[in-house]
Amino acid sequence: xxxxxxxxxxxxxxxxxxxxxxxxxxxxxxxxxxxxxxxxxxxxxxxxxxxxxxxxxxxxxxxxxxxxxxxxxxxxxxxxxxxxxxxxxxxxxxxxxxxxxxxxxxxxxxxxxxxxxxxxxxxxxxxxxxxxxxxxxxxxxxxxxxxxxxxxxxxxxxxxxxxxxxxxxxxxxxxxxxxxxxxxxxxxxxxxxxxxxxxxxxxxxxxxxxxxxxxxxxxxxxxxxxxxxxxxxxxxxxxxxxxxxxxxxxxxxxxx
Amino acid sequence: xxxxxxxxxxxxxxxxxxxxxxxxxxxxxxxxxxxxxxxxxxxxxxxxxxxxxxxxxxxxxxxxxxxxxxxxxxxxxxxxxxxxxxxxxxxxxxxxxxxxxxxxxxxxxxxxxxxxxxxxxxxxxxxxxxxxxxxxxxxxxxxxxxxxxxxxxxxxxxxxxxxxxxxxxxxxxxxxxxxxxxxxxxxxxxxxxxxxxxxxxxxxxxxxxxx
Numbered sequence: 353x354x355x356x357x358x359x360x361x362x363x364x365x366x367x368x369x370x371x372x373x374x375x376x377x378x379x380x381x382x383x384x385x386x387x388x389x390x391x392x393x394x395x396x397x398x399x400x401x402x403x404x405x406x407x408x409x410x411x412x413x414x415x416x417x418x419x420x421x422x423x424x425x426x427x428x429x430x431x432x433x434x435x436x437x438x439x440x441x442x443x444x445x446x447x448x449x450x451x452x453x454x455x456x457x458x459x460x461x462x463x464x465x466x467x468x469x470x471x472x473x474x475x476x477x478x479x480x481x482x483x484x485x486x487x488x489x490x491x492x493x494x495x496x497x498x499x500x501x502x503x504x505x506x507x508x509x510x511x512x513x514x515x516x517x518x519x520x521x522x523x524x525x526x527x528x529x530x531x532x533x534x535x536x537x538x539x540x541x542x543x544x545x546x547x548x549x550x551x552x553x554x555x556x557x558x559x560x561x562x563x564x565x566x567x568x569x570x571x572x573x574x575x576x577x578x579x580x581x582x583x584x585x586x587x588x589x590x591x592x593x594x595x596x597x598x599x600x601x602x603x604x605x606x607x608x
Numbered sequence: 609x610x611x612x613x614x615x616x617x618x619x620x621x622x623x624x625x626x627x628x629x630x631x632x633x634x635x636x637x638x639x640x641x642x643x644x645x646x647x648x649x650x651x652x653x654x655x656x657x658x659x660x661x662x663x664x665x666x667x668x669x670x671x672x673x674x675x676x677x678x679x680x681x682x683x684x685x686x687x688x689x690x691x692x693x694x695x696x697x698x699x700x701x702x703x704x705x706x707x708x709x710x711x712x713x714x715x716x717x718x719x720x721x722x723x724x725x726x727x728x729x730x731x732x733x734x735x736x737x738x739x740x741x742x743x744x745x746x747x748x749x750x751x752x753x754x755x756x757x758x759x760x761x762x763x764x765x766x767x768x769x770x771x772x773x774x775x776x777x778x779x780x781x782x783x784x785x786x787x788x789x790x791x792x793x794x795x796x797x798x799x800x801x802x803x804x805x806x807x808x809x810x811x812x813x814x815x816x817x818x819x
Contacts (some may be wrong), residue, residue, distance in 0.1 A: 379723075379724050383724055420638060420719065430674040434674060458765065463774045467773075473724070474725075501647075502654075505651040505652075506655040507717055510714075539738075550693075554649060557651070557652035557653075558648070558816055560648050561644045561648040569644055
């Protein structure tokens with residue numbers, strides 16, 4: 353699979369070295385914080401904090417962040433406009449049937465920062481974490497390795513499935529059934545693609561399962577790994593700082 | 609939000625009971641824990657569904673964020689066909705919920721436009737299907753059960769959408785108007801489509817898990 357903008361990038365950054373499970377917990381903390389905030393300022397502060405982490409400790413380029421986040425920021429903007437128009441409250445501006453309320457003006461940015469912040473934090477996890485390491489950290493946290501391996505396997509199969517899509521397309525094209533004209537024709541083609549990919553994928557899955565069992569996968573209570581990862585206490589700084597920041601913002605919302 | 613949550617739970621239970629007493633297609637319940645084959649089949653299905661749903665998701669997010677609950681209702685049910693298929697291939701307790709989590713995690717790592725928020729839909733939709741098949745004692749897998757599961761998951765998933773996008777059912781009438789549309793969408797695009805795919809896969813005789 354060709355490397356795209358939303359894939360793991362090993363740049364030797366500070367966030368590359370943070371323990372994967374710590375980053376996963378951090379993403380959840382960011383999400384919880386953004387759900388608890390009721391004012392736009394708090395959401396903006398957390399969003400800027402996440403952006404800072406992506407740029408400096410994450411060593412991501414602004415262009416990469418913009419390219420990957422463009423759809424998300426666009427959706428966040430649409431959501432903000434929707435809240436401007438739909439939320440109840442005193443009308444502050446109206447144009448025909450469109451009415452913007454004071455409550456909508458406050459809530460719109462809250463939801464923009466919620467969506468953008470949650471997704472950008474998730475992107476940081478993708479950019480800075482090798483999926484294999486993430487699975488290993490989940491196993492170390494007590495998750496049975498057979499289940500953790502399932503998620504890893506799903507991702508391992510992605511490039512195979514994408515190659516399968518290309519093969520099926522080419523096979524159809526050779527038989528004169530390439531992307532055609534009408535919508536109906538395209539739907540029929542899509543059905544054929546999906547069904548063929550589904551059958552081939554499932555057959556591969558069963559063969560893989562047989563191969564895994566032949567190698568005694570699941571027999572031993574623990575499994576070994578080529579690359580070992582280790583938790584360091586200093587990784588907790590990320591979580592502690594985020595907790596302090598969010599607690600401070602929530603307290604600020606309540607007090608002022 | 610409380611009333612909307614209770615309303616959704618009641619809908620899921622009613623649909624589950626309808627499936628329990630009206631679906632006549634009784635099959636043997638699979639026993640034992642998850643085998644390696646069960647896990648790998650679920651993983652590959654999750655990967656296929658993850659790719660398709662991530663692409664479809666962008667269309668759904670656009671409709672939802674710009675038009676609200678009614679915007680995405682028509683295609684709300686297009687994401688759970690693979691859950692139904694997974695349930696038909698691995699007839700064991702917890703499979704719908706586990707599949708929801710795996711599929712959603714795959715989408716998160718693929719760069720879904722809702723980020724880690726995608727897990728909310730994976731859990732809520734998977735949980736709804738799990739309740740339906742639990743009420744059917746994991747032994748009814750006919751078209752009716754599939755349709756009820758599709759309807760339930762499509763509607764139950766809106767709980768998370770309401771929370772994530774801030775549609776408060778207390779003042780947003782659209783959330784309530786969208787209920788029947790969500791359910792029809794789920795019945796057709798998840799329930800019927802998932803069942804159709806499952807029977808087609810079984811008919812080929814090429815996949816052992818579907819026999």
